[in-house]
Amino acid sequence: MGKAPAFIVDDLQNEYQNGFGFKHEDCEIAITIEDKKYLIGGSDDESAFSIGVRIFDKATGNWEIPTVLGTKPKPCKGHSAVSLNDGRILIIKKGFAPDDCIWFLEVDTEYVKKQKKGLGTEVVAWSKGVRGNVERPVVISGPSGVGKGTLISMLMKEFPSMFGFSVSHTTRAPRGMEKDGVHYHFTERSVMEKEIEDGKFLEFASVHGNLYGTSIEAVEVVADAGKRCILDIDVQGARSVRDSTLEAIFIFICPPSMEELGKRLRARGTEAEEQILKRLENAEAEMEQGKSSGIFDHICYNDKLEDCYENLKKLLGLDGTAVATQKLSPQGINLPVDHSVSRIDNKIIINCGAPELEKASKSLIVLDVSSLKGGAPGRTRGLDVYAVDSFSDGLNGINQLS
Numbered sequence: 001m002g003k004a005p006a007f008i009v010d011d012l013q014n015e016y017q018n019g020f021g022f023k024h025e026d027c028e029i030a031i032t033i034e035d036k037k038y039l040i041g042g043s044d045d046e047s048a049f050s051i052g053v054r055i056f057d058k059a060t061g062n063w064e065i066p067t068v069l070g071t072k073p074k075p076c077k078g079h080s081a082v083s084l085n086d087g088r089i090l091i092i093k094k095g096f097a098p099d100d101c102i103w104f105l106e107v108d109t110e111y112v113k114k115q116k117k118g119l120g121t122e123v124v125a126w127s128k129g130v131r132g133n134v135e136r137p138v139v140i141s142g143p144s145g146v147g148k149g150t151l152i153s154m155l156m157k158e159f160p161s162m163f164g165f166s167v168s169h170t171t172r173a174p175r176g177m178e179k180d181g182v183h184y185h186f187t188e189r190s191v192m193e194k195e196i197e198d199g200k201f202l203e204f205a206s207v208h209g210n211l212y213g214t215s216i217e218a219v220e221v222v223a224d225a226g227k228r229c230i231l232d233i234d235v236q237g238a239r240s241v242r243d244s245t246l247e248a249i250f251i252f253i254c255p256p257s258m259e260e261l262g263k264r265l266r267a268r269g270t271e272a273e274e275q276i277l278k279r280l281e282n283a284e285a286e287m288e289q290g291k292s293s294g295i296f297d298h299i300c301y302n303d304k305l306e307d308c309y310e311n312l313k314k315l316l317g318l319d320g321t322a323v324a325t326q327k328l329s330p331q332g333i334n335l336p337v338d339h340s341v342s343r344i345d346n347k348i349i350i351n352c353g354a355p356e357l358e359k360a361s362k363s364l365i366v367l368d369v370s371s372l373k374g375g376a377p378g379r380t381r382g383l384d385v386y387a388v389d390s391f392s393d394g395l396n397g398i399n400q401l402s
């Protein structure tokens with residue numbers, strides 16, 4: 001249990017029992033979900049780094065200062081909050097840039113439940129809301145030297161605007177032609193370990209004696225650019241991603257034989273013999289897990305490169321339909337500074353007031369949260385946002401709650 005904050009329960013003047021609230025400049029918002037009251041606010045002090053969260057447990061009468069995970073939103077001059085009844089609280093920040101005004105505070109999602117269990121503390125997690133969706137990321141795994149990088153390069157070359165590569169962190173030294181920030185983020189072990197501890201990684205693993213990991217940001221920047229993310233990671237990493245909120249497609253690449261794998265590694269000429277032997281030894285276990293662990297949706301044999309590439313494209317729906325499946329880049333949300341919030345089912349109605357929009361009748365923005373995807377520790381995608389005519393679209397008589 002954390003230390004009691006410097007205010008009393010009676011100070012919660014902005015609580016709305018119906019799950020709505022609005023934070024004014026000088027007080028915090030309170031949202032009640034079952035027997036817990038979440039105080040979401042924080043300081044107007046410019047030096048504060050993020051919106052603060054405290055929890056009052058009605059059952060025990062205790063205050064908790066939770067462990068806060070995810071990328072945290074910067075403090076603002078006010079915000080609205082709506083409980084979505086699925087373990088998430090939607091936060092709409094006042095007066096912030098279009099791409100930074102919708103956030104989700106996860107208080108009881110699967111991810112948060114898992115973290116609570118692991119950490120043994122009260123946990124909440126922030127996730128930024130993003131309009132639109134992107135195609136499912138693709139996890140490509142397989143033993144070292146099987147040809148993962150070669151196949152990924154072919155995909156990126158043929159479909160440059162469709163795919164983006166998740167640039168991993170590693171503690172191994174760069175090879176001759178490798179560039180920092182392009183092939184890997186080459187990192188000191190102590191720095192990477194600290195970032196892992198800070199929750200910045202989607203997955204990480206010790207592979208062939210070095211630390212490798214996918215940062216949450218590495219995947220999200222690709223999706224933010226409207227591209228389908230490709231991850232080249234080992235089997236341990238694939239298992240962790242399977243257990244995460246990232247809904248990916250998992251493909252395991254197999255060599256035609258272990259002899260051929262050894263030939264490829266030696267012909268590549270990037271590792272000393274000792275390292276090659278270590279990689280080949282690890283390959284045995286990886287092959288075993290890749291084929292039988294149930295992690296992977298598809299197994300591809302990379303015997304003849306061109307055949308394997310064609311097969312991979314087929315699995316990704318790229319056999320002639322590439323242009324049709326391409327998605328638009330997700331856009332920011334253009335919300336005005338002053339607004340109030342109400343809700344009809346899965347639609348959050350944001351009343352903007354007439355001056356913000358050209359026509360007085362077009363004064364409502366609808367935030368459809370019925371198809372949310374992803375979430376903490378990454379972004380929450382799938383938001384649909386549109387302006388409506390409050391009279392012609394039958395939204396008359398919405399019960400104004402805040």
Ligand SMILES: Nc1ncnc2c1ncn2[C@@H]1O[C@H](COP(=O)(O)OP(=O)(O)OP(=O)(O)O)[C@@H](O)[C@H]1O
Nearest residue numbers: 143144145146147148149150264268302303304305
């Ligand atoms: N089907 C193939 N037939 C013959 N050689 C291949 C084939 N596919 C890839 N190669 C070659 O094998 C070597 C290893 O390929 P690559 O570097 O793509 O493997 P990788 O799986 O990405 O390895 P790592 O996991 O170590 O990064 C390269 O020299 C590549 O040109």
Ligand SMILES: Nc1nc2c(ncn2[C@@H]2O[C@H](COP(=O)(O)O)[C@@H](O)[C@H]2O)c(=O)[nH]1
Nearest residue numbers: 144168204205207212213214232233234237
């Ligand atoms: N679990 C993770 N594995 C990763 C990541 N990035 C790369 N890898 C795997 O490491 C081996 C060796 O790579 P190399 O570049 O040193 O040859 C290979 O199997 C990669 O798939 C990562 O972020 N996480």
